[in-house]
Amino acid sequence: MKKLLIVLTVFATAFAFTEAFANQSNTGCGLGSVIFQGKSGLLSQTLAATTNQSTYTQYFGITSGTSNCQRFSGIASNERINIFVSENLDNLAIDIARGSGEYLSTFAVLMDVREGDRAAFYSKLQRNFSRIFTSPNVTHDEVIRNIETVLHSS
Amino acid sequence: MRFQHEARRYGYISLPVSFFIFALLVTTFFSSVITGAEEGTDYCASLIRRSDELALHNHEAWRALVHYKETLFGTRSLIDDPKFFVSPEGKRNPKAELHATIKAILSPPHPGEKHPVCRFSARYQWLKEMLAFDEAKLPVKGCAEIEEFIDKISPKTATLVFPASNINSPASMFGHTLLSIETANRSKLLAHAIDYSAHTQENWMIALAIKGIFGLYNGYYNILPYYAKVQEYNDFDQRDIWEYRLNFTEKEVRKMLYHILELENVYSHYYFFDENCSYNILFLLDIARPSLKLSDHFYTKIPTWVIPIDTIRTIKEKKLIEGTDFRPSRVTKIRHLSKILSYEGKKIAREIINKKKNPSDLLEASVPNSEKAQIADLITEYIRYQYSDEKIAKEEYSSQLIQILQVRSKIDSPNEAFSIQVPAVPESGHNSARFFLGCGVAKKTFYQEIRLRPAYHTILDPDDGYIEGGQIVFSDFSFRYYNDEKKILLQRWDIIDLISLTPNDDFIRAVSWKISTGFRRLFLDTNNSPLVAFMNPGRGFARYTPLGIMYLLGEMDFGFGKNIERHYFVAGGVSAGTLTKLTQNIRVHFYARDMYHILQTNHHEVSAGVGLRITITRNFNFMIEGKYNLAGSSDFEKRTGMFDGTAGCNAYF
Numbered sequence: 001m002k003k004l005l006i007v008l009t010v011f012a013t014a015f016a017f018t019e020a021f022a023n024q025s026n027t028g029c030g031l032g033s034v035i036f037q038g039k040s041g042l043l044s045q046t047l048a049a050t051t052n053q054s055t056y057t058q059y060f061g062i063t064s065g066t067s068n069c070q071r072f073s074g075i076a077s078n079e080r081i082n083i084f085v086s087e088n089l090d091n092l093a094i095d096i097a098r099g100s101g102e103y104l105s106t107f108a109v110l111m112d113v114r115e116g117d118r119a120a121f122y123s124k125l126q127r128n129f130s131r132i133f134t135s136p137n138v139t140h141d142e143v144i145r146n147i148e149t150v151l152h153s154s
Numbered sequence: 155m156r157f158q159h160e161a162r163r164y165g166y167i168s169l170p171v172s173f174f175i176f177a178l179l180v181t182t183f184f185s186s187v188i189t190g191a192e193e194g195t196d197y198c199a200s201l202i203r204r205s206d207e208l209a210l211h212n213h214e215a216w217r218a219l220v221h222y223k224e225t226l227f228g229t230r231s232l233i234d235d236p237k238f239f240v241s242p243e244g245k246r247n248p249k250a251e252l253h254a255t256i257k258a259i260l261s262p263p264h265p266g267e268k269h270p271v272c273r274f275s276a277r278y279q280w281l282k283e284m285l286a287f288d289e290a291k292l293p294v295k296g297c298a299e300i301e302e303f304i305d306k307i308s309p310k311t312a313t314l315v316f317p318a319s320n321i322n323s324p325a326s327m328f329g330h331t332l333l334s335i336e337t338a339n340r341s342k343l344l345a346h347a348i349d350y351s352a353h354t355q356e357n358w359m360i361a362l363a364i365k366g367i368f369g370l371y372n373g374y375y376n377i378l379p380y381y382a383k384v385q386e387y388n389d390f391d392q393r394d395i396w397e398y399r400l401n402f403t404e405k406e407v408r409k410m411l412y413h414i415l416e417l418e419n420v421y422s423h424y425y426f427f428d429e430n431c432s433y434n435i436l437f438l439l440d441i442a443r444p445s446l447k448l449s450d451h452f453y454t455k456i457p458t459w460v461i462p463i464d465t466i467r468t469i470k471e472k473k474l475i476e477g478t479d480f481r482p483s484r485v486t487k488i489r490h491l492s493k494i495l496s497y498e499g500k501k502i503a504r505e506i507i508n509k510k511k512n513p514s515d516l517l518e519a520s521v522p523n524s525e526k527a528q529i530a531d532l533i534t535e536y537i538r539y540q541y542s543d544e545k546i547a548k549e550e551y552s553s554q555l556i557q558i559l560q561v562r563s564k565i566d567s568p569n570e571a572f573s574i575q576v577p578a579v580p581e582s583g584h585n586s587a588r589f590f591l592g593c594g595v596a597k598k599t600f601y602q603e604i605r606l607r608p609a610y611h612t613i614l615d616p617d618d619g620y621i622e623g624g625q626i627v628f629s630d631f632s633f634r635y636y637n638d639e640k641k642i643l644l645q646r647w648d649i650i651d652l653i654s655l656t657p658n659d660d661f662i663r664a665v666s667w668k669i670s671t672g673f674r675r676l677f678l679d680t681n682n683s684p685l686v687a688f689m690n691p692g693r694g695f696a697r698y699t700p701l702g703i704m705y706l707l708g709e710m711d712f713g714f715g716k717n718i719e720r721h722y723f724v725a726g727g728v729s730a731g732t733l734t735k736l737t738q739n740i741r742v743h744f745y746a747r748d749m750y751h752i753l754q755t756n757h758h759e760v761s762a763g764v765g766l767r768i769t770i771t772r773n774f775n776f777m778i779e780g781k782y783n784l785a786g787s788s789d790f791e792k793r794t795g796m797f798d799g800t801a802g803c804n805a806y807f
Contacts, residue, residue: 084344088381090555091389094534097559098527099566106341106381129563136552 081110086140093133093143099126124150197291198260202253204285211249213284215444219277219413221422221437222248223453232429234372235420240270256281262293272297276412276441300415307346308338309407312442314435314475315347315380316396316466317387318580319621320483329462329580330387331432333439334380334397335407342397345380348414350434352424366426373424373434375417388483390542395481396580398466400474406442413441427459428452436465439474446472457587457608463619466581480576484539488661490574491532496525500660503529506558507536507661513557517564527567533558536661583619584773585806586610590632592777592802597680599638603645603800606631613653613733614743614777615804616769623655623666623696623703623733630672644685646674655696655705655733666696666705676718677759677783679794686715692729702734711749725749725759739769758793760784773806 085092088103095101099122113121125132128150132143210216217223220239221232231238231245239245241254255277258270271278271294278297281287289295313334332349336342352371365371387393402410423429436448451468452460469475482490492500502519505511506529513533516526537558541551590605607630611620632645649672656664669691675683694707707729714722731745743765751757763781770776778801786793 084381087379088343088385090538091381091385093555093559094562097534097562098531099563102343103381106343109339109341109344126563130560133556133559136549136556138556 078110081107081144082140084110085144089140089143096122096125096132097129099123121151197288198257201256201260201285201287205252205256205281206249208284210281210284211252213444214447215280215284215441216248216252218437218440218444218449219280220244220248220251221449223450233420233422235422238416238420240274256285260293269294269297272300274416275300276409276416279409279412300412303415304408304411307335307411309335309346309411310338310340310404311336312400312402312407312410313342313345314398314400314439314466314469315383316398316462316580317383317391317393318396319624319626320391320393329393331435331462331465332383333410333435334383335411343379343381343384347378347380347383348375348435348438349378349383350375350431366424369423369425369429371424372421373429373431374419374421375414375434377414384481388481389538392483392485392539392542394483394486394577397479397481398469399476399479400439400469401476402442402474410438410442413438430460432462432465433460439469446474448472459608461586461609463580463583464586467585470581478579480574482574484535484542485662486574488532488535488539489659491528491535492659492661495528495532496521499525499529503532503536504660506533513561516561523565524567527562527565530558530562530565532661534562539662578618580619582772584611584616587807588615588630589805589807590777590802591805592800594779594798594800594802596798597636597796599636601634601636603632603634603802605633607648612651613655614741614765614767615806616739616741616767616772616775618772622735623653623657625651625653625668627651627670644673646672648672648674655703657696657698657703659698666694666707668692668707668709676713676715676723677761677785677796678718678757679785680796682717684715684717686713686718686723688713699732701732704730704732706730709747709749720753723751723753725751727759740767742766758784758786767804775804777802777804 084107091101091103092107095104095107104122104125105118108118108121111121125147131150132146134142134146138146205211222229223232229246229248233239233245236245239251239254240258241247241250244251244254255270255274258274259278259281261270263269271292275297313336315332315334317330317332319329330349332347334342334345334347336345350373352366352373384395387395422434433449433452436452440446440449448465448468452458452465492503495503499521502511502516502521506513506516513530516529519526519529521529534555537546537551537554540546541548546554586609588605588607590603592604593600593602595601607627609628610626611617611624612627613623613625627648628650630646630648630651632647633642634645635642648670651670651672653668653670655666656662658664669689671687671689673685673687676686676688677683688711690709690711692707692709694705696703696705709727709729711725711727712723727747727749729745729747731743734742734744736742744763745765746762747760749759751759761781761783763779766778768776778799780797780799782795782797784793784795
């Protein structure tokens with residue numbers, strides 16, 4: 001009984017901690033892929049590794065993003081749009097479905113949509129949500145291509 | 155000189171004329187180079203003289219640029235990476251570093267090497283201003299590469315970002331600060347987030363903690379898009395984000411950026427308590443406006459540790475803050491939505507989440523359109539919460555998300571669901587350190603009590619700006635002077651005392667837990683309360699009720715002490731309580747606890763008590779604590795009880 005309780009105590013302590021320090025790592029492309037990995041362990045937010053230690057120049061130049069997904073190189077070949085959409089796909093999908101939001105307005109900025117045209121832009125994307133996000137496995141370059149198609153159709 | 159001489163000699167032996175001419179050209183070339191170099195040396199010497207006359211090495215801007223501080227061992231730069239210094243003595247000698255920097259700026263360029271003008275562009279910009287460089291005399295006139303680069307980024311404004319702590323994760327304990335630099339396009343998400351953190355692959359948390367405390371990790375400044383940071387804190391860590399817009403001018407922000415570029419891949423030892431993320435961000439603010447001397451303020455203050463929220467308070471005092479924005483975490487959004495939804499609305503949301511209904515059924519539901527939108531938004535946030543909590547797999551997540559969003563896109567209602575009422579700003583909370591002075595009665599004798607703790611917050615402290623039900627205490631000392639015994643006793647020393655009561659509601663399911671360790675008095679009987687070292691973890695759940703947060707925890711308690719039977723003890727039991735906010739200024743905590751000690755024969759340790767706090771001002775309040783301890787065997791007759799009551803005042807500083 002006594003031994004059991006000691007074991008339980010140790011176990012409870014360990015358990016209390018594991019819950020608090022649960023890991024998070026998802027990779028890949030499309031919906032549900034997150035751009036940072038290796039977020040684990042105590043003090044991770046303040047102490048442990050941030051994402052890959054890329055050089056500043058590389059970062060500012062945005063020649064390569066933080067995710068390793070394939071880039072869409074068609075008409076909307078703007079690198080910044082590509083990276084933004086791939087790294088914020090879920091949030092952008094939500095904003096498009098809601099017809100407003102910060103991710104959608106940032107997307108409009110990157111697409112050079114004039115202030116006066118934004119309301120129409122947002123509602124057009126919202127109405128065509130199912131044509132843009134065609135399946136759960138949709139990737140960001142398909143999304144960009146679909147958005148282009150939607151915008152060009154009237 | 156030697157070359158010159160030899161060339162003349164070749165000429166003298168009069169080989170072909172062409173060779174003579176060639177030699178002559180070489181001669182002229184080298185002599186001109188040498189005169190040029192001599193001129194450069196003169197100019198360099200005059201600049202160095204000028205810098206000495208102006209005592210630039212003691213200038214606040216120079217001290218900020220090289221991160222110099224007055225330490226116990228004299229002047230030192232807090233940067234540890236040798237490549238940050240031009241002079242080998244640079245870390246300790248501001249003057250030598252200044253002279254070496256001037257010389258380096260005036261040195262001729264070497265192909266394939268980054269010229270110091272580019273490598274140390276912030277220093278160059280500052281020296282250019284202070285010494286009024288004659289650009290004609292510089293071998294390298296500014297760094298086009300850097301200028302182009304910064305022009306392309308076009309930094310405009312800076313914001314200090316504070317992801318508040320998520321009480322359920324001790325890792326986020328004190329919060330964190332980072333800086334975001336907004337650019338010409340004014341989209342906040344596309345801003346550049348700069349933070350300082352240690353780089354490590356360590357996974358073993360004890361090693362992490364120890365190395366972090368003793369400076370065994372190297373810390374670097376990192377840059378990421380701000381949206382990546384928003385995802386990290388808001389979406390995955392469930393931490394609300396506060397953004398403090400700073401009133402720096404465009405020119406000041408540009409200075410910051412020059413310096414950030416100097417710090418690329420430059421390390422300094424990371425110390426969790428003082429030279430941490432929040433402290434190192436202060437350097438960037440000092441660079442922008444050296445008269446702030448924020449890094450000096452936090453280096454010399456006592457205690458020396460740097461708590462992120464304290465840096466925000468200081469920045470506020472220095473009138474740097476122009477405005478505040480709030481970015482709620484996913485959990486905050488879910489709690490908000492489930493609060494505003496009707497009973498019917500919540501029912502529909504639950505049915506869809508539990509797959510009793512299809513998402514598309516929402517369109518036919520008998521609630522107004524605006525509520526349909528809120529229901530869809532709640533389900534969306536909930537699905538994402540489950541995914542980030544690793545409760546569902548990626549495939550399930552993405553298919554559920556697409557389904558609900560398809561429905562949401564058909565509901566034509568504006569996205570007003572997130573007009574979340576902004577809570578009290580974190581800096582409006584009480585200060586981090588606390589001093590308590592009070593008196594009380596125990597064992598039928600009177601005592602005086604003082605308590606002192608450097609950080610941070612208990613569940614009974616005023617919780618404006620903090621998280622309700624969360625407690626983080628570091629090193630809380632409590633001493634008592636008993637009038638009868640005429641001696642001072644250590645009543646307790648809570649080295650670490652964490653409590654996280656995360657109330658469950660219809661959607662959020664979270665574990666509540668506690669863990670504390672330190673020294674305390676173990677109540678055995680009225681005349682015997684020996685000091686023991688203890689470790690006390692607990693785990694359970696909490697709920698919002700009309701009475702406030704109610705909780706129930708299973709607890710373990712073990713430790714050792716000189717004056718107890720067998721010198722150690724192990725106990726298990728339960729505790730329960732309610733934490734009620736009677737008015738804005740009065741909070742009361744009722745609790746009861748029963749612990750069964752297995753090594754001491756049938757020993758029970760039962761206690762019940764109440765704590766009451768009445769706020770007078772932000773940093774001053776009254777506190778009353780009453781507790782009844784009962785100890786002894788299961789046989790009630792043999793138990794001894796003791797009442798212990800304290801009343802006093804808390805002052806936060």
